[in-house]
Amino acid sequence: MSNSDLQEAMETEKGVAVVTGASSGIGKIYADRLAARGYDLMLVARRGDRLQAVADELKQNYEIRVETVIADLGDPDDLQRLAERIGNDENVTMLVNNAGIAVAAPTVRTSSEDIERLISINNTALARLSLAVLPGFAARNHGTLINIGSVQSFYSRSASTTYSGTKAFVMLFTSGLQQEFAATGVRIQLVLPAGTATEIWELAGVDPKIMNPSMIMSAEDCVDAALAGLDLGEAVTLPSLEDEQLWAEFDALREKMFHAMQTNVPASRYSIAR
Ligand SMILES: NC(=O)c1ccc[n+]([C@@H]2O[C@H](COP(=O)([O-])OP(=O)(O)OC[C@H]3O[C@@H](n4cnc5c(N)ncnc54)[C@H](OP(=O)(O)O)[C@@H]3O)[C@@H](O)[C@H]2O)c1
Incomplete structure (x- = not known):
């Protein structure tokens, strides 16, 4: 096998990584790092000029194939088309559900249109795309899903109430998926970044x-730490958390609370004379 044949075989072996929100910020860096790891790429966002610039640069720097898909994940038709496309493509071996938006305002100052947009992009699209690829991953017993949550997945702030709510959904949805697919060869990673310098x-x-x-x-x-976490086999990666014991304690406490509430008897502090 010549060097270029070998290179092509190695690339094909990795398959295609789909990265949503690859036109800027965290998604753009995921695209670069996954290209460096030999993945072919499908890059998704609304701004076609930005996507094309990212794709051109990556094709120049790495021997990979890059496809751009211009899609508004808040548009049901675009979302449906993308979900069908990636769900039917056996070459897709990774999905990074990264696209997201934020609104920094208390709910009383957030319009109902903004609330719906937050939920449709941060939650509906993430869930639909996850469910599009997972059956194929499960059938092939191979594939990686990475969902980007946030430090606000477990901590709500009055300055961004709805955003926190959408990120809590990402955490619990991904955690449930991890349990559903635990006995398979499918990898599912939840990434919870804190403040990151992006647009x-x-x-x-x-x-x-x-x-x-x-x-x-x-x-x-942020992305280098998240991928290091993936390499370590982590289910949950908190790129900026130095004391990982904190997450272990938090997780254990959630579990303890859940089991402590499984009873048909009201707590004694709520006992009322009948
Ligand atoms: N930056 C932080 O501090 C931070 C912290 C924790 C978690 N996160 C999460 O990290 C993820 C990436 O955010 P970022 O910080 O990298 O922000 P960013 O630079 O603004 O990137 C957001 C990406 O999402 C895409 N996007 C937004 N709306 C879209 C839509 N309707 N359809 C398709 N694509 C859309 C944008 O592309 P187009 O505009 O071209 O469509 C862009 O590529 C988000 O899920 C965010 O919640 C960020």
């Missing part, structure tokens, strides 16, 4: 000048 903040209406740089990670560090 999302300004788009959400936050003035970058008020942000403390010591609390904001680069998108490169």
Whole structure:
């Protein structure tokens, strides 16, 4: 086998990684790092010019195939088309559900259109695309799903109430999927980044000048840590959490609470005379 044949065989072996929201920020870095790992790519976002620029650069830097798909994940027709497309493509071996939006406002100051947009992109699209690829992954007993949640998956802030709610959905939805597919060869990773330097903040209406740089990670560090977590076999990766025992304790407490509530007797503090 010549070097180029060997290279092509290695690339084909990895298959295609679909990255949503690859036109900027965390998704753009995932595209780069997965290209470096030899994946062919399907890059999804609305801004076709940005996607094309990312694709051109990656094709120049790596010997891979890159396809761009212009889709608005908040549009039911676009979402349906993409779900069918990736669900029917046996070459798809990885999906990074990264596309997301934020609105930095208390719910009383968030329009109902914004609430619906947050839920449709952060939740409906993520769930639909997850469910599009998982049957194929399960049938082939191979494939990786990466869902991007947030530190706000487990901590709600009044400055971003609905965003936190959508990210809580990502955490619990992904956690349930991990249990459903635990006995298979399908890998499902939940990534929970904290503040990361991307466009999302300004788009959400936050003035970058008020942000403390010591609390904001680069998108490169965030993705490199997340992929290191994937390589370590982690189900949940918190790129900026130094003390991993904190997550273990949090997780154990959730479980303890769940089991402690499985009784048909009201708690004694609620006992009422009948
Ligand atoms: N940055 C942070 O501090 C942080 C922290 C925790 C979690 N996260 C999560 O990380 C993920 C990536 O965000 P980011 O920080 O990298 O923000 P970003 O730079 O704004 O990137 C968001 C990406 O999502 C795409 N997108 C947005 N709306 C879309 C739609 N309707 N249809 C298709 N694609 C859409 C955008 O592309 P187009 O505009 O071209 O469509 C863009 O590529 C999100 O899920 C976010 O919630 C971010």
